[in-house]
Amino acid sequence: MLVLATMSLATPAQADVQVSFHSFNGSVLWGRYPHTFVVLEGELADGTRVNANYGFSARYTSQAIASGPAEHMIMTETERTIAATNRHFTVTVTDQQYRRLLATVLAWRDYPGEYYDLDENNCIHFVAALARVVGLDADVPDEYLRRPKAWLNYIGKKNPQLRAREIP
Numbered sequence: 001m002l003v004l005a006t007m008s009l010a011t012p013a014q015a016d017v018q019v020s021f022h023s024f025n026g027s028v029l030w031g032r033y034p035h036t037f038v039v040l041e042g043e044l045a046d047g048t049r050v051n052a053n054y055g056f057s058a059r060y061t062s063q064a065i066a067s068g069p070a071e072h073m074i075m076t077e078t079e080r081t082i083a084a085t086n087r088h089f090t091v092t093v094t095d096q097q098y099r100r101l102l103a104t105v106l107a108w109r110d111y112p113g114e115y116y117d118l119d120e121n122n123c124i125h126f127v128a129a130l131a132r133v134v135g136l137d138a139d140v141p142d143e144y145l146r147r148p149k150a151w152l153n154y155i156g157k158k159n160p161q162l163r164a165r166e167i168p
Helices: 002-010 061-065 079-083 095-109 123-133 148-158
Strands: 016-024 035-043 049-058 072-075 086-093
Touching (some): 035 095, 035 123, 049 095, 049 123, 072 095
């Protein structure tokens, strides 16, 4: 018994980081367009606490509406804003996947020049890249380019292992 108890103490800690995929319906009151982003919460195997969220947007709305690439940024949401969004599904990631998620966020943030494009590199494309890092089938059909909630519902259906409920 003592040997078994000792072995369980020597086992490396397991990561417990949850990645939740959210959509925001948009709001005339807040002046916000529909949007999608991820929330990361939990703890890495080394005990490091994780509490972050990442979305991708044009730095200036007028540039996003205009044709062509626009200045981009990684944006974060407040707790209040997150509470007003739709959480579509959540996956647990390994420490390695977590590091790859962060590397992807930084690659999008640090991309040289103007990278945001309403049709080629918007918040949906960003979240699709993150979804692929965690092993999800995440394409972006044209019909979902500007419909984050509908797109995440679509991704939930494409990945039945998620058991995602459709958000009306």
